[in-house]
Amino acid sequence: MMRPKLSENDYRKLCAITNPKVHQFIAECAKLCNPDRIFICNDSPEDLAYIRQKAIETGEEKPLAIPGHTVHFDGPYDQGRDREATKYLVPKGDHLSKALNQIDRDEGLAEVKSLLKDSMKGRMMIVRFVSLGPLNSIFTIPGLQCTDSWYVAHSVSLLFRPGYKLFCKLGPDENFLRVLHSAGKLDESMVSVEHDKKRVYIDYTEDVIYSVNTQYAGNSVGFKKLAFRLAIRKANREGWLAEHMMIMGVHGPGGRKTYLAGAFPSACGKTSTAMLPGETILGDDIAYIRAINSVARAVNVECGIFGILRGINPKDDPVIFKALTSPGEVIFSNVLVKNGKPYWLGMGCEVPKDGINYTGYWWEGKTDEHGNPIPPAHKNARYTISLKALENCDPELDNPLGVELSGIMYGGRDSKAYVPVQQSFNWEHGIICYGAALETETTFAIVGKEGIPEINAMSIQDFISIPLGQNIRNNLAFGKKLKKPPIIFGVNYFLRDLKTGEYLNSPGDKHVWVKWMELRVHNDVGALRAPTGLIPKYEDLHVLFKKVLGKEYRKEDYIKQFTIRVPENLAKIERVKRFYREKVSDTPEELFQILDQQRERLLKTRKRFGDYVPPDRFEEE
Ligand code: SPV
Ligand code: MN
Numbered sequence: 001m002m003r004p005k006l007s008e009n010d011y012r013k014l015c016a017i018t019n020p021k022v023h024q025f026i027a028e029c030a031k032l033c034n035p036d037r038i039f040i041c042n043d044s045p046e047d048l049a050y051i052r053q054k055a056i057e058t059g060e061e062k063p064l065a066i067p068g069h070t071v072h073f074d075g076p077y078d079q080g081r082d083r084e085a086t087k088y089l090v091p092k093g094d095h096l097s098k099a100l101n102q103i104d105r106d107e108g109l110a111e112v113k114s115l116l117k118d119s120m121k122g123r124m125m126i127v128r129f130v131s132l133g134p135l136n137s138i139f140t141i142p143g144l145q146c147t148d149s150w151y152v153a154h155s156v157s158l159l160f161r162p163g164y165k166l167f168c169k170l171g172p173d174e175n176f177l178r179v180l181h182s183a184g185k186l187d188e189s190m191v192s193v194e195h196d197k198k199r200v201y202i203d204y205t206e207d208v209i210y211s212v213n214t215q216y217a218g219n220s221v222g223f224k225k226l227a228f229r230l231a232i233r234k235a236n237r238e239g240w241l242a243e244h245m246m247i248m249g250v251h252g253p254g255g256r257k258t259y260l261a262g263a264f265p266s267a268c269g270k271t272s273t274a275m276l277p278g279e280t281i282l283g284d285d286i287a288y289i290r291a292i293n294s295v296a297r298a299v300n301v302e303c304g305i306f307g308i309l310r311g312i313n314p315k316d317d318p319v320i321f322k323a324l325t326s327p328g329e330v331i332f333s334n335v336l337v338k339n340g341k342p343y344w345l346g347m348g349c350e351v352p353k354d355g356i357n358y359t360g361y362w363w364e365g366k367t368d369e370h371g372n373p374i375p376p377a378h379k380n381a382r383y384t385i386s387l388k389a390l391e392n393c394d395p396e397l398d399n400p401l402g403v404e405l406s407g408i409m410y411g412g413r414d415s416k417a418y419v420p421v422q423q424s425f426n427w428e429h430g431i432i433c434y435g436a437a438l439e440t441e442t443t444f445a446i447v448g449k450e451g452i453p454e455i456n457a458m459s460i461q462d463f464i465s466i467p468l469g470q471n472i473r474n475n476l477a478f479g480k481k482l483k484k485p486p487i488i489f490g491v492n493y494f495l496r497d498l499k500t501g502e503y504l505n506s507p508g509d510k511h512v513w514v515k516w517m518e519l520r521v522h523n524d525v526g527a528l529r530a531p532t533g534l535i536p537k538y539e540d541l542h543v544l545f546k547k548v549l550g551k552e553y554r555k556e557d558y559i560k561q562f563t564i565r566v567p568e569n570l571a572k573i574e575r576v577k578r579f580y581r582e583k584v585s586d587t588p589e590e591l592f593q594i595l596d597q598q599r600e601r602l603l604k605t606r607k608r609f610g611d612y613v614p615p616d617r618f619e620e621e
Contacts, residue, residue: 002027005038005125013040014127019170022144025208026127029146029180032113035120040127041153043162051126051157052329055150059190060215065340067327072151073358074216074334076368077195080380080447081218081225081266081462086200088229088465097468099461099583105203112201112210119148119182119212126153129163130223132177132231132288132301137400139288139299141231142166142176145222149183151331152220158329158386159304160223161398177207177230179222184213189360191215202226204233204465217306217333217384218445224306228286229465231301236466240290241478244460246274247282247298247403249394250518258518261287261298261486262409263435263459266445267380269411269493269510270459271307276511277318280394281387282403289405291481297402304386308445309335310379313348316507323389331384334358336376344377351376379444406521411491412440412456417568418492420505420561421513422533423520427479430488432594433532436472437576441494455579469586476590489517490533495561498568504561512544512553528618530564531601535615562615566606573599 002023006014014023030038041047052070055061061070088096089105096102103111127146133139142163147153170176183192192198198213209226211219218225231242245261252258259282264270271284283300284307290297307320309332314321324330335342338355345351354363359374366374387393396403408430412418417439424430435458442452446462455461457468464471479485491513495504516536519525527534538558545553573595580587609617 002030002038005030005035006040010038010040013042017167017170019167019172019174022167022170022176025144025178026146030125032116033120033125033148033180033182034118035123035125035148037124038127039124041129042164043129048157051150051153055154058150060149060151061154061331064332064337064342066325068329069332069342071332071335071337071342073189073191075191075193075195076359077447078192078198078214078216078219079334079358079378080216080445082198082200082214082447083462084447085198085214086219087202089201089203089205091205097584097586099468100464103201105205108201109203112199112212115184115197115199115212116180116182116210119184123148126150128153128156129167130156130160131163131166132160132223132227133299134398134400135161135166137299138290138292139400139402140166141234142170142174143179143223143227144176145179145181147181147220149181149215149220151215152181152217155217155221155306155331155384156223158331158384159221159302159306161303175207177227179209179211179226181211181220181222183215183220200226202229202465204230217382221306224285224302225463228301229463231288232460232463232465232471235288236470236474240288241474243287243289243458244285244463245287245408246270246284247287247300248274248276249280249282249396249403250514251279252518252522253524258406258521259298259403260407260409260514260517261289261405262411263438264411265413265438265440265443265456265459267308267443268413268440271305272317272507273510273514275317275320275392276514277392279514280392281390282394282397290402291478292401294481294483296405296482296486298405299402300397303388303397304384306382306384309344309347309377309381309383311346312344313346315348319390319392322391323385324383328389329386332381333384334378334381336362344381345375345379405486407487407489407517409489409491409517410434410438410458411493412438412459413443413494414439414492415441415494415496416498417565417572418490418495418532419530419535419564420493420495420509421489421491421516422530422535423527424488424490424533427485427488428476428590429533429594430490431472431475431479432591433598434488434490435475436591437572437595439572439575455576467586468584469588472591473588476588487521497560498565504557508549511548512541515544515548516540527621528615529621530615530618531605532564532569532598534621535562535618537620538616559614564605564613564615566602566611566613569602570599
């Protein structure tokens with residue numbers, strides 16, 4: 001059936017893979033979607049160049065002025081991950097938490113297959129093989145995607161490690177994650193138009209993902225957030241962790257390097273933390289973490305970045321700004337383009353008054369159908385680039401053993417309660433009070449309303465594919481497998497003044513928090529024992545602000561930022577408890593106990609010192 005759709009060369013490439021399940025999956029995709037031709041990518045430079053060339057030829061990407069740069073546009077209703085359209089296919093008799101979007105498997109399969117039927121007629125189906133995680137490693141998970149989008153296939157080249165050779169060696173019984181994607185009906189600008197028929201369905205019983213009528217990479221590049229959901233289930237079965245985390249090497253005194261991971265919901269500072277100048281970036285989005293010889297070791301699942309452009313400017317983000325303005329392979333998406341140059345919000349220069357953006361020709365004052373002004377570039381405009389294109393890419397990126405993790409940070413968008421940085425009393429306290437209790441306000445990275453406060457446990461809630469309580473239990477248990485568990489920190493870049501609503505920190509301050517964490521890992525500085533965690537001492541931060549940012553850190557700022565707000569913290573605990581009580585039926589009892597202990601500490605503090613307690617009231621640990 002496939003033979004007439006394959007060139008001689010592609011046929012040979014496919015035959016070099018002997019795992020029958022690979023052939024079967026590709027054949028099923030071809031049968032359902034009915035492409036004219038099938039292209040098998042073997043990761044050779046010619047094949048990769050061909051994909052990039054086709055992305056331009058078909059118009060899914062357009063070249064920009066700087067060599068290697070292209071731009072891709074997604075439709076106006078396809079500018080972020082779509083929670084509504086993303087569902088788990090749940091077989092009868094199986095149960096997932098109420099908090100997870102789901103549909104009966106038979107019903108969902110029938111629906112998505114009817115949308116995919118003949119969707120590739122007149123097009124080529126591209127087959128891509130990747131290795132999730134480094135090659136030749138205990139972390140490696142093979143992945144296969146069939147897609148009719150050259151943009152998606154091109155993004156795969158930048159974001160994932162090549163996997164064709166891995167598939168050639170795959171034994172007949174070995175498993176892999178599978179993705180079938182079609183952009184669906186396209187308009188003359190090569191943009192998916194049937195957004196009302198957008199579906200992203202996850203069949204965890206067979207490790208298959210179906211995605212249709214969307215191009216936004218978070219919905220269409222299956223190895224990103226979609227395979228992540230399957231990896232979470234695999235990790236749950238096998239006793240390791242798949243996390244929505246960046247990984248960075250923090251450079252401490254005496255030339256030492258300390259690896260920290262960080263979980264933040266989308267658009268809450270994860271990538272910008274990972275990219276801090278002077279430190280090295282190992283990953284910005286997804287990490288697999290295993291206990292190897294009782295040590296927590298982590299790898300980056302990807303080898304590229306699909307990052308947010310908004311706010312990237314030469315002053316605050318010199319490394320990435322340079323990479324984005326130098327020759328080399330970069331795909332920009334949903335920016336404003338004028339004279340071959342991409343523009344985004346907050347790039348630190350004037351943006352032209354007209355150009356081409358995700359709504360077609362754009363001019364200042366253009367409004368949408370509801371009369372709302374359309375911004376020049378979408379807030380969720382992004383760039384796709386290989387990590388190796390960055391000056392500060394960490395040299396351990398492809399180490400099959402990963403890197404030893406010394407610390408983990410959890411950070412949300414919490415305007416009221418948590419201090420900018422604190423250290424947990426122990427693994428369990430950190431997992432519950434910073435991880436499971438992570439609260440945030442929704443952002444532009446997800447289609448829908450912004451600014452709605454919600455719990456986003458471990459920043460993984462959008463992707464969690466097992467009962468939520470089980471995920472918390474797995475995290476609690478993981479610490480017990482380790483001789484010396486990573487130290488857990490809670491960070492909050494978004495604390496505001498309760499009266500004026502002003503942010504209490506500048507974006508650059510996060511560098512100081514990261515350096516403080518590094519010193520804490522090695523016990524190089526002390527801390528104060530607040531009811532919510534161990535907080536920094538003024539003297540230490542004063543030194544770090546000077547050293548890292550060249551700034552004079554004022555005592556009054558320290559007091560404002562690190563005052564423990566008892567009422568806000570108590571209210572937070574109540575919200576978190578209510579969420580777990582009402583939405584997560586399998587919540588471990590330990591969660592409520594640890595939150596109650598925090599509540600008791602807060603009540604005691606209030607009795608002694610009142611509602612708002614400046615940091616210097618607390619004793620040194
Ligand atoms: C995120 O939104 O968390 C991202 C981008 O990293 S996406 O691929 O859309 O998930
Ligand atoms: Mn992400």
